[in-house]
Amino acid sequence: MLKVSGLTVNYGATSALKNVDFYAYQGEIVGLAGPNGAGKTTLLETIAGFLKPREGEIHLLDRRIDGLSVLQRRMMGMVLVPQEGNVFPDMTVRENLDVGAILSHKDIRERLIDETYQLFPILHKRATQFAVTLSGGEQRMLALGIGLVSNASILLIDEPSTGLAPKMVTRLFETLDAIKESTGKTIVLSEQNIGVTEIADRVFGIEAGEIRFCENTENLDSEAVRDLYLGK
Amino acid sequence: MNLDAGITGIIMGGVLSLPVLGIAVIYGMTGITNFAVGTIGVFCTFMTWHFLSQGALLGILVGLAASFGIGYVIQWFLLTPISEKGGDSTLFFIVTMCLGMVFTGFTRVLFPRPDISLLLPRMGTVSIMGVTTSGLKIFAFFFALSALGLIRLSERHTSVGKSWRATSQNLKLAKIVGINTARVFALASATGCMLAFVGAVFWAALYNVNLMSGWNLTFLGFIIAVVGGIGNIWGGMLSALVMGMVMSYSGHILGGMWQSVVLYCIVILVLIIAPRGILGSERSL
Structure with missing residues (x-):
């Protein structure tokens, strides 16, 4: 479904990504694990169209998309849930979800928002509250909600667990697993939190802009994961 | 005399609030301080004047369409591409000043007249607390209020408005x-230019406009917008009304020569006390 090959991205003279290969099949959760500054956000933002690669290709549904705009990629069914700045602060929860579903017909929009309220009942409770007044955890749920109501077939979620309490992180991962099971969406999940290996079908380890390993979760070598975070 | 000056001030503020609204809409949405807004509004007012002999409605429709089209085109083909390439506020200042010069030049070339005054259909007179004023002035004031209300309502209740917010x-x-x-x-740019045009039309109908009026409207509009809190539509409206009163009363009490002295001293004072404007800016400059 999503295939990235030979991707190189530079910030000025510095290489943020070096010859990165990455792929995700339909209905999978693919983890992108790595320490802070490894290049996870850069990879997701390049796939979403916010950064231009210096080299390499990105294909979605067998169509080359690295020359397309963010809007065109969105139209093809891809949506990014950014790590920061992921809600509209001075709009209510309901308005945030309305805007998230702006490309859908009104009837479909209502259904998508209802489904999101079922997944995150707290959002229903806070529907008339401004996003800026929500707690950190609630804002993360709203950010995911915006991603879900967009009705995209592939969600690129950037470090959703950052700043959340361990209990919340466990709940968040369970919810993402439930989303995959119930919707069949493809989820690419970048995480510093090693807990991502518990819900991902496959994990890519990234460090210093390079892919260090790619393993199905059941074959994942715990030594390799430890080295990724702590160094050899 | 005092009540007369008060009513004149409120009406002047109401008319001035239209270009201020235009500036607030453009800046609030795009973050660009477009210094060409007033000259585009005045250029289109000259177009309206040109077509006025064929009917007031046609003249105004031509002006509305032209201001909307110009606003849309300059944003789409010029300002947004510059913004996407990382253009900063200095670059936008230079580019939009140049655009203002271009439209002043167009006005001079296409309509070689020093100034114009629009003769719009009469709307009679209205008496408020013993002070008689023209119906057009009252219409201009309520038009400005309605424009503000309409923008705020559409922001809250329409899909387009939500995407703007x-x-x-x-x-x-x-x-x-x-x-x-x-x-x-x-x-947003098209709407802003259209509001500036309507403000200029009222100005031309109540007083007159000349080649420099666009720049005057722009600078006065910006100053009022900054005092209200740039990008803040309610702040802009409130500031326009206060400034209109200041101009009117200072003109009445001290004479026309002192108007700008009093006005700009108050502007400096307000900005020292509240650097982000009376109601606070919705964006930082």
């Missing part, structure tokens, strides 16, 4: 969810 609050996320932000910017 979303774009102004979080551009990146707006792009992510699929809002065509380039179109939103172009529509």
Whole structure:
């Protein structure tokens, strides 16, 4: 479904990504694990169209998309849930979800928002509250909600667990697993939190802009994961 | 005399609030301080004047269409591409000043007249607390209030309005969810230029406009917008009304020569006390 090959991205003279290969099949959760500054956000933002690669290709549904705009990629069914700045602060929860579903017909929009309220009942409770007044955890749920109501077939979620309490992180991962099971969406999940290996079908380890390993979760070598975070 | 000056001030503020609204809409949405807004409004007012002999409605429609089209086109083809290439506020200042010069030049070349006054259909007179004023002035004031109310209502209750608010609050996320932000910017610019045009039309009908009126409207509009809190529509409206009163009363009490002295001293004073404007800016300059 999503295939990235030979991707190189530079910030000025510095290489943020070096010859990165990455792929995700339909209905999978693919983890992108790595320490802070490894290049996870850069990879997701390049796939979403916010950064231009210096080299390499990105294909979605067998169509080359690295020359397309963010809007065109969105139209093809891809949506990014950014790590920061992921809600509209001075709009209510309901308005945030309305805007998230702006490309859908009104009837479909209502259904998508209802489904999101079922997944995150707290959002229903806070529907008339401004996003800026929500707690950190609630804002993360709203950010995911915006991603879900967009009705995209592939969600690129950037470090959703950052700043959340361990209990919340466990709940968040369970919810993402439930989303995959119930919707069949493809989820690419970048995480510093090693807990991502518990819900991902496959994990890519990234460090210093390079892919260090790619393993199905059941074959994942715990030594390799430890080295990724702590160094050899 | 005092009540007369008060009513004149409120009406002047109401008319001035239209270009201020235009500036607030453009800046609030795009973050661009467009110094060409007033000259575009005046250029289109000259167009209206040109077509006025064939009917007031036709003249105004031509002006509305022209201001909307010019606003849309300059944003779409010029300002948004510059913004996407990382243009900063200095560059926008230079580019929009140049645009203002271009439209002043167009006005001079196409309509070689020093000044114009629009003769719009009479609307009679209205008496308020013993002070008689023209119906057009009252209409201008309520038009400005309605424009503000309409913008605020559409922001809250229409899909287009929500995408405007979303774009102004979080551009990146707006792009992510699929809002065509380039179109939103172009529509905001078109609306802003149209509001400046309507303000200039009222100004031309109540007083007169000349080649420099566009610059005067722009600078006065910007100063009023900054005092109200640039990008803040309610702040802009309130500031316009206060400034209108200041201009009117200072003119009555001290004479016309002192108007600008009093006005700009108050502006400096307000900005020292409240640097982000009376009601606070919705964006930082």
